[in-house]
Amino acid sequence: MSEIRWDWDFLIHRHLSGEELTEEQRRALNDRLRKFPRLRKRLAEMAFEQVQFRDIRGVSEPVPILIVGPDAHEPATAPLLKPAAAVRRPWILPAVAAAACLALIVGLVVWSSGAPAEPFKVVAGDVKAEGSRVEVSGSTPAFVRMSDGSEAELAPASSANFRGRVGDARQVIELNQGAGKFKVAKAPDSFRIDTPSGRVSVLGTEFSVELRKQKKGPAALAVSVASGRVHVEAGGVVKELGPGESRVFGVEAPPEKKDPAEKKESRPVFSGVVQGSVLGKGDAHVLLNVTRVVSAKKEVPPELVASIPGRTLKVSVANAKRKDTDPVPDKIQFLFVRKLEIGQEITLDVRQIKGDDFVIGALDEAQAQWALPKEEPREDRNPKKKPRDPEKGPERGDKKEDK
Secondary structure: OOOOOOOHHHHHHHHHHOOOOOHHHHHHHHHHHHHOHHHHHHHHHHHHHHHHHHHHHOOOOOOEEEOOOOOOOOOOEEEOOOOOOOOOOOOHHHHHHHHHHHHHHHHHHHHHHHOOOOOEEEEEOOEEEEOOEEEEOOOOOEEEEEOOOOEEEEOOOOEEEEEEEEOOEEEEEEEEEOEEEEEOOOOOOEEEEEEOOEEEEEOOOEEEEEEEOOOOOOOEEEEEEEEOOEEEEEOOEEEEEOOOOEEEEOOOOOOOOOOOOOOOOOOOOOEEEEEEEEEEEOOOEEEEEEEEEEEEOOOOOHHHHHHOOOOEEEEEOOEEOOOOOOOEEOHHHHHHHHHOOOOOEEEEEEEEEEOOEEEEOOOOHHHHHHHOOOOOOOOOOOOOOOOOOOOOOOOOOOOOOOO
8 A cells, every 4th residue: 555645834834723634644644744854843943933923913812732642532732832922032932932832742742652652663574564563574583572572473475453552451463373472571461462363372481372273264373382381272272381491272183083994985886787789889888779788696685676677778888907007998808899880789898886876797708709800811921832642752763763
């Protein structure tokens, strides 16, 4: 959010002329006066000039100075000194009035500085600060010092609101996410850390607080104490931790491990031989309209067997089991499906997977032989060569006639 740029001279003129400022204008002017001494000097000079002007004209209306603290709801009005009617000292009256105005301004600014308008100061670290909210945007921790002397070290990606005094607590920090280490100055009033998961309060100690994200539910609250004692309220649990102690509050209970012996009740599936006609097919499946159940295994309920006829089943090729490799379709079943034709009547062993999705259980020997491509007869590699007569021995050329 971009900061509003005020015309300070305009606000001061309205201020001195007695015109009512808005709440936002009053707060802006008051904060400006606290931070910049030169502006307070400018306001005193303008009051001096205005008093001189009123003295010359003989006007005795008071000049209101509206400076309020950050927690006040109504402006604190204080008039400048009025010009004296009986004794006129032109050079003394404006000087006294200006001095009184300056003293009034300085006094009110000093009083406002003592109020908890700025309960913290960022000492080191890359942060985004807006009002009381601080977000650590860098990759290193941010260090914050509070008005009571306590210190906070916020981890990267943490965000917190430094609210200052709230009720009986001298300092209240709302830790919205992330983690922080706190070194609390000793004092009678308590120092408190509020988180979405719980609250930590101390009087004077050194401790750390962390919000740990969980898969479900709010973040868990981890508290670790270095010195002193802390009081923790989280999820209905109240616990006091001492030096060296740590605890995580609001942790999700681990899921109960199921006994491996307990098995889910198996859903009945159909396994058996059916007969039907081919309505359609793909590369590795066939749509089979079942006309009757030829046989079924004993464990198949009778009502399931009765529900199969009349249904169109998608019967896919089963995957061949191979070790250390991805499953591939059974080659013989794949060739069988490719050879089927639309309208063909077949009897097939099937096994139900889910609903109308089935796989081929096994092909019988006749189906496997039908699926395999037929081998063509081999031709003799040397057709000129005549088969040898078994009754004759090997030819050794022409025999010589006996002499």
